[in-house]
Amino acid sequence: MTPSARLGASIDLLTAMEAAPRKPADAVANSFFRERRYIGGGDRRAVSGMVWEIMRAWRRLGWWLTKCGADITPRALAATNLVLKGWPAREIADLFAEGRFAPGALTYAEQDVVTALAGGTLDNADMPRAVRLELPDWLLPRLEETFGETLEAELSALSEPATLDLRVNILRTNRRDAQNALGREGLHAVLTPLSPWGLRLNGRLPVTSTTPFKDGRIEIQDEGSQLVAAIMGVTPEMRVLDYCAGAGGKTLALAMMMENKGHIAACDVSEARLDGAVRRLRRAGVHNVERHLLQAGDKWAKRRAKSFDRVLVDAPCSGTGTWRRNPDARLRMTEQDLEELLVKQSEILDRASSLVKPGGRMVYATCSILRAENASQVEAFLARHSDFQLVPSDSTALPDSLRGTSMFSLTPHQNETDGFFAAVLERKSEADHEPTEL
Missing domain, CATH: 1.10.940 (N-utilizing Substance Protein B Homolog; Chain A)
Structure with a gap:
C-alpha cells in the first residue's frame, strides 16, 4: 500500500x-x-x-x-x-x-x-489535567486517590505501546529452547525479569504464525498475568478452580505449574469463551482440565462447596491496567460501568469463596489499577467473611521481589507489566474459625 x-x-x-x-x-x-x-x-x-x-x-x-x-x-x-x-x-x-x-x-x-x-x-x-492525561473527567479523582504524586508517571507509562510478552509452556520445552526457536524465525526475544516462564518481544509481531506458537510451546500472555498464576502456588496433587476462566490463559499456566496432574475446573458464564479455551488446551497438550458453563440455577457449585484447594477469581474489571494495549478503553468506560462492576466483583467473590475448602486459598485478581476494584474489594470481603484471612503466598514461582507477599499491585511504570492486582485469601480451618456473634 x-x-x-x-x-x-x-x-x-x-x-x-x-x-x-x-x-x-x-x-x-x-x-x-x-x-x-x-x-x-x-x-x-x-x-x-x-x-x-x-x-x-x-x-x-x-x-x-x-x-x-x-x-x-x-x-x-x-x-x-x-x-x-x-x-x-x-x-x-x-x-x-x-x-x-x-x-x-x-x-x-x-x-x-x-x-x-x-x-x-x-x-x-x-x-485541563484530565485532558492532558487522556482520562475521562470523572476518573481523574479515583486515580489521584490510587497513585497520588506518582500519577503522571504511572499514566505516562500506560500511554506507551506495550511489549509483546509470551509464556513458555514448560510441559513442552524450556525458556532457552523456546527463545532459540523464535530466533530461528527472526523473532529475537529476551527473558522477562519477573516471570520464570516469560519471553518478551517489542512491537506487534506475527507470533501466531510461528512454529513454536502453533505447536504449543509458547502462549501470548503478559508477564503480569503470568505472575497472577504464579501467586496461586498450585501443586500437582491439588483440586483447583479457575472461576472466571474466559478463554483459559491462566488455566493453561496453572495446568503447566501442576505438571498436567491433579484436577482443574475452568468455569465461565460465556460458552463462546470456554469453547475458545478448548483449542488452546489442545495446542498446549493440557489434559487435566474440565470445563463448566456457569448458568442460573446451576447446582454444580453447590455440590462442590468447600472442595477446592485453590480458587482463582480473575474478576471482570475495568481493564484500566491494560490501557497500553487498549487505549480506547480509557474513554469508553463510564462511571456507571465502574459502579456496576464493583457490585459484580463483590457478588462473584462471595460465590467463589463458598468453593474453598478449610485451609484452602482463594486468589482475587484483576487487570485494574483502581483501588476501588482491588484493595478496597479485599477489605470489604474480609469484613463480610470472618472465616477468611489474608496470607502470604507460599509459591516458589514468584520472583524474590514478590515472594511471600499476600497482595501485589503491578503497573507498567513500576514493573514493566500491564497493571495487575492479586491478593491471597485463606479460609481458616474449622478449629481456627470462631463464628461471628450476631
Whole structure:
C-alpha cells in the first residue's frame, strides 16, 4: 500500500470504531482487516500503529480541534496528529490525495486546522489535567486517590505501546529452547525479569504464525498475568478452580505449574469463551482440565462447596491496567460501568469463596489499577467473611521481589507489566474459625 492508502485505511478504521463505540477497538480492527484481505501483514501493522497512536492522544487532539473551532472527525484527528508531530503542511496535503484507496483531498476547514496548528505540539499548558492525561473527567479523582504524586508517571507509562510478552509452556520445552526457536524465525526475544516462564518481544509481531506458537510451546500472555498464576502456588496433587476462566490463559499456566496432574475446573458464564479455551488446551497438550458453563440455577457449585484447594477469581474489571494495549478503553468506560462492576466483583467473590475448602486459598485478581476494584474489594470481603484471612503466598514461582507477599499491585511504570492486582485469601480451618456473634 502507498502511504496515502495506509492513511485512508487508518481513517476508515477510525470511522468503523466511531460507529461501534461500545465495542473494543481491537475487535473492530480484527473485523475490519478480515473484510480487507488485500491488506498485507506489514500494512496492517502500519495502519494499526497509526490508529492506536491517535487513540492514545484522543482527548488532546480533540482539545486542539475544539480550540480551532473544527469538528472532531476521524479525518480531522488524523490530520491534526500529523501536523502536531511536525509534518509540513505540504506533505500532509500530499498524503490526503485523491484515488481509489486514498483518503481524498483536505477540505478547506481541514486545511485551516493544519495551517493554524503548524509548528505546535501535542501537549499544552492550558489543557485541563484530565485532558492532558487522556482520562475521562470523572476518573481523574479515583486515580489521584490510587497513585497520588506518582500519577503522571504511572499514566505516562500506560500511554506507551506495550511489549509483546509470551509464556513458555514448560510441559513442552524450556525458556532457552523456546527463545532459540523464535530466533530461528527472526523473532529475537529476551527473558522477562519477573516471570520464570516469560519471553518478551517489542512491537506487534506475527507470533501466531510461528512454529513454536502453533505447536504449543509458547502462549501470548503478559508477564503480569503470568505472575497472577504464579501467586496461586498450585501443586500437582491439588483440586483447583479457575472461576472466571474466559478463554483459559491462566488455566493453561496453572495446568503447566501442576505438571498436567491433579484436577482443574475452568468455569465461565460465556460458552463462546470456554469453547475458545478448548483449542488452546489442545495446542498446549493440557489434559487435566474440565470445563463448566456457569448458568442460573446451576447446582454444580453447590455440590462442590468447600472442595477446592485453590480458587482463582480473575474478576471482570475495568481493564484500566491494560490501557497500553487498549487505549480506547480509557474513554469508553463510564462511571456507571465502574459502579456496576464493583457490585459484580463483590457478588462473584462471595460465590467463589463458598468453593474453598478449610485451609484452602482463594486468589482475587484483576487487570485494574483502581483501588476501588482491588484493595478496597479485599477489605470489604474480609469484613463480610470472618472465616477468611489474608496470607502470604507460599509459591516458589514468584520472583524474590514478590515472594511471600499476600497482595501485589503491578503497573507498567513500576514493573514493566500491564497493571495487575492479586491478593491471597485463606479460609481458616474449622478449629481456627470462631463464628461471628450476631
